[in-house]
Amino acid sequence: MSDSTAKILDGKALSKHLIGELKERVLACVERGVTPCLAVVLVGEDPASKVYVRSKERKAAKAGIATKDHRMSADTSTETLLGVIAELNADPAVHGILVQLPLPEGIDEQRVLAAVDPAKDVDGFHPDNLGLLMLGRPRFVACTPQGCMRLLAESGVSPEGKRALVIGRSTIVGKPVAQLLVQANATVTVAHSRTRDLEAEVRQADIVVAAVGRPEMVPGAWIKPGAVVIDVGINRLEPEQPGAKGRLVGDVHYASAAEQAAAITPVPGGVGPMTIACLLANVVEAAERV
Numbered sequence: 001m002s003d004s005t006a007k008i009l010d011g012k013a014l015s016k017h018l019i020g021e022l023k024e025r026v027l028a029c030v031e032r033g034v035t036p037c038l039a040v041v042l043v044g045e046d047p048a049s050k051v052y053v054r055s056k057e058r059k060a061a062k063a064g065i066a067t068k069d070h071r072m073s074a075d076t077s078t079e080t081l082l083g084v085i086a087e088l089n090a091d092p093a094v095h096g097i098l099v100q101l102p103l104p105e106g107i108d109e110q111r112v113l114a115a116v117d118p119a120k121d122v123d124g125f126h127p128d129n130l131g132l133l134m135l136g137r138p139r140f141v142a143c144t145p146q147g148c149m150r151l152l153a154e155s156g157v158s159p160e161g162k163r164a165l166v167i168g169r170s171t172i173v174g175k176p177v178a179q180l181l182v183q184a185n186a187t188v189t190v191a192h193s194r195t196r197d198l199e200a201e202v203r204q205a206d207i208v209v210a211a212v213g214r215p216e217m218v219p220g221a222w223i224k225p226g227a228v229v230i231d232v233g234i235n236r237l238e239p240e241q242p243g244a245k246g247r248l249v250g251d252v253h254y255a256s257a258a259e260q261a262a263a264i265t266p267v268p269g270g271v272g273p274m275t276i277a278c279l280l281a282n283v284v285e286a287a288e289r290v
């Protein structure tokens with residue numbers, strides 16, 4: 001029962017719409033003398049991180065959100081980084097703080113994330129914010145999980161009573177998105193590298209959220225007809241010609257999955273842009289609370 005009529009969940013279009021909607025809220029803040037401002041801390045030279053940071057700054061500008069860059073060398077110590085975060089915590093002009101992950105080897109990531117003022121933690125990675133999510137009283141919810149839920153809502157399929165499979169158990173995507181799905185009354189399974197029979201899990205799932213970071217690891221043939229597929233993976237394949245740019249693919253084989261699914265997110269243009277839109281929404285929310 002495959003008819004290749006999957007609805008494409010267009011994260012690029014939806015994110016543009018959401019960012020457009022933020023403009024009014026930003027203006028209302030500005031009228032009160034508060035310009036929403038996101039501080040971005042980028043340590044080291046990870047090329048993917050640089051691309052992401054640039055894209056986020058462009059979109060922030062579109063919404064009227066100010067950004068403040070802190071680039072630091074890869075050999076920065078945990079103590080130095082903690083000092084910068086203390087300054088940003090104390091700066092009343094800064095409403096949101098994003099510490100770009102991954103941090104270079106040798107920096108104590110947990111200590112750094114816990115040092116961010118929870119009221120400025122627009123990534124939702126602080127233990128307080130993760131705890132509030134677990135309690136069902138979320139304050140800042142991590143941006144990629146939020147983006148996944150918005151795209152799922154776009155599918156028109158209610159999670160209530162459905163079998164949802166989350167592939168991946170990271171703190172920044174897998175665990176929080178599983179929690180959001182539970183709170184939306186789905187029956188949730190979390191699969192990971194030690195899962196014995198992933199295919200059997202995928203075949204049962206009405207909703208698949210793939211967040212492992214392995215190119216096209218889920219073949220379309222595994223997808224249950226009529227399922228909703230949310231693909232978080234953004235994997236760059238090796239370029240076919242030297243010097244060329246490799247193609248971006250998700251964790252799911254898109255073309256074959258689109259033949260089974262009722263709705264699917266593309267890569268690029270799916271979850272990625274939504275992550276940025278949700279980040280900016282969190283910054284505006286933080287500024288509105290001032």
Ligand SMILES: Nc1nc(=O)c2c([nH]1)NC[C@@H]1CN(c3ccc(C(=O)N[C@@H](CCC(=O)O)C(=O)O)cc3)C=[N+]21
Nearest residue numbers: 052098099100101102123143234268269270272273275
């Ligand atoms: N503290 C922190 N918070 C993050 O949210 C965070 C992070 N660290 N570290 C890195 C990951 C990755 N991430 C992306 C967001 C958008 C796109 C995105 O918009 N991607 C485009 C394609 C971009 C391209 O062409 O390379 C798309 O999917 O259409 C990608 C990746 C946020 N992350």
Ligand SMILES: [Mg+2]
Nearest residue numbers: 003005006261
């Ligand atoms: Mg179909």
